[in-house]
Amino acid sequence: MKASSFDFVRPSSIQETTEILAQHQGDARVLAGGQSLGPMLNLRLVRPSAVVDISALDELKTVEVSPSEISIGALVTHGALELSKEAGATFDLLRKVAGGIAYRGVRNRGTMGGSVAHADPAADWLSCLLALDASVGIAGPSGARRLPIGEFLIGSFTVALEPGEFLTHLHIPALSATARWGYYKHNRKVGEFAEAIGCFIDDQARGMRRIVAGALSSPPVLLFAAAGGWPQQMAIDEIRAAVREAAPAVEGAQVHFHAAAVMRALQGGARP
Numbered sequence: 001m002k003a004s005s006f007d008f009v010r011p012s013s014i015q016e017t018t019e020i021l022a023q024h025q026g027d028a029r030v031l032a033g034g035q036s037l038g039p040m041l042n043l044r045l046v047r048p049s050a051v052v053d054i055s056a057l058d059e060l061k062t063v064e065v066s067p068s069e070i071s072i073g074a075l076v077t078h079g080a081l082e083l084s085k086e087a088g089a090t091f092d093l094l095r096k097v098a099g100g101i102a103y104r105g106v107r108n109r110g111t112m113g114g115s116v117a118h119a120d121p122a123a124d125w126l127s128c129l130l131a132l133d134a135s136v137g138i139a140g141p142s143g144a145r146r147l148p149i150g151e152f153l154i155g156s157f158t159v160a161l162e163p164g165e166f167l168t169h170l171h172i173p174a175l176s177a178t179a180r181w182g183y184y185k186h187n188r189k190v191g192e193f194a195e196a197i198g199c200f201i202d203d204q205a206r207g208m209r210r211i212v213a214g215a216l217s218s219p220p221v222l223l224f225a226a227a228g229g230w231p232q233q234m235a236i237d238e239i240r241a242a243v244r245e246a247a248p249a250v251e252g253a254q255v256h257f258h259a260a261a262v263m264r265a266l267q268g269g270a271r272p
């Protein structure tokens with residue numbers, strides 16, 4: 001099958017992009033890496049009036065690092081993050097997650113911004129970025145704004161973008177040198193989407209402790225968030241109870257399946 005017809009535009013600035021998106025009143029689609037949009041167009045799962053190719057926006061291809069925050073442009077690819085030479089716990093985690101996404105060919109083109117805007121609940125970045133307490137940078141007709149990723153992800157394949165808006169950056173708190181983290185992705189075959197994800201951050205210097213379960217039928221959920229600690233050894237029963245409470249739609253054996261992924265992340269946590 002072929003895509004239905006659409007206008008193709010390639011704006012050269014963020015402002016021009018928001019103007020074009022606003023003209024189409026929510027009926028245009030941004031094209032980033034095209035790894036999800038391409039198949040959706042060909043299968044006619046989406047029939048936008050216009051495809052807005054943002055690949056000319058070089059300012060969205062950079063990674064800026066400050067002592068407190070890492071700012072990742074929406075067009076930075078999974079492959080670029082996988083091969084990043086930046087030091088520090090945050091980049092160690094980003095490299096681990098990026099390297100487990102799909103196959104090299106997909107990683108070369110797929111972008112972090114595209115993955116977050118697409119909001120497939122099984123996408124790796126969603127769980128990782130929720131655990132990192134990241135926020136999403138958004139540009140729109142009335143200027144720029146930021147939203148915590150937990151508020152940006154409002155449902156499966158549904159995000160809090162208004163007509164005319166698009167995602168420009170992911171802002172991630174820089175973890176301290178002594179931070180611990182763990183990420184576990186359960187999938188049947190290397191390169192496939194996750195069936196369950198567990199991710200934790202334990203950064204005592206920043207007072208940041210978060211545990212996330214992902215690859216549910218809805219966006220990832222925060223199981224624990226505390227400035228203080230959690231017991232060093234969490235029992236599987238406690239994790240199961242937290243999954244039930246945070247994701248009531250998960251039932252039966254699936255509760256244990258997701259709790260086990262979280263347990264694996266906690267057990268495999270990286271130490272400085």
Ligand SMILES: Cc1cc2nc3c(=O)[nH]c(=O)nc-3n(C[C@H](O)[C@H](O)[C@H](O)COP(=O)(O)OP(=O)(O)OC[C@H]3O[C@@H](n4cnc5c(N)ncnc54)[C@H](O)[C@@H]3O)c2cc1C
Binds near residue numbers: 103165
């Ligand atoms: C074979 C295969 C295996 C995969 N396996 C995995 C996996 O294991 N884990 C995983 O996490 N992902 C996986 N993916 C998805 C991959 O990570 C894609 O890169 C990602 O879903 C979309 O990123 P993209 O840059 O290609 O976005 P696109 O395909 O260009 O866009 C996807 C959607 O997001 C919108 N969009 C894109 N960028 C923006 C923006 N900046 N602002 C607003 N809207 C935007 C588009 O309009 C479109 O609706 C896989 C994909 C394939 C094809």
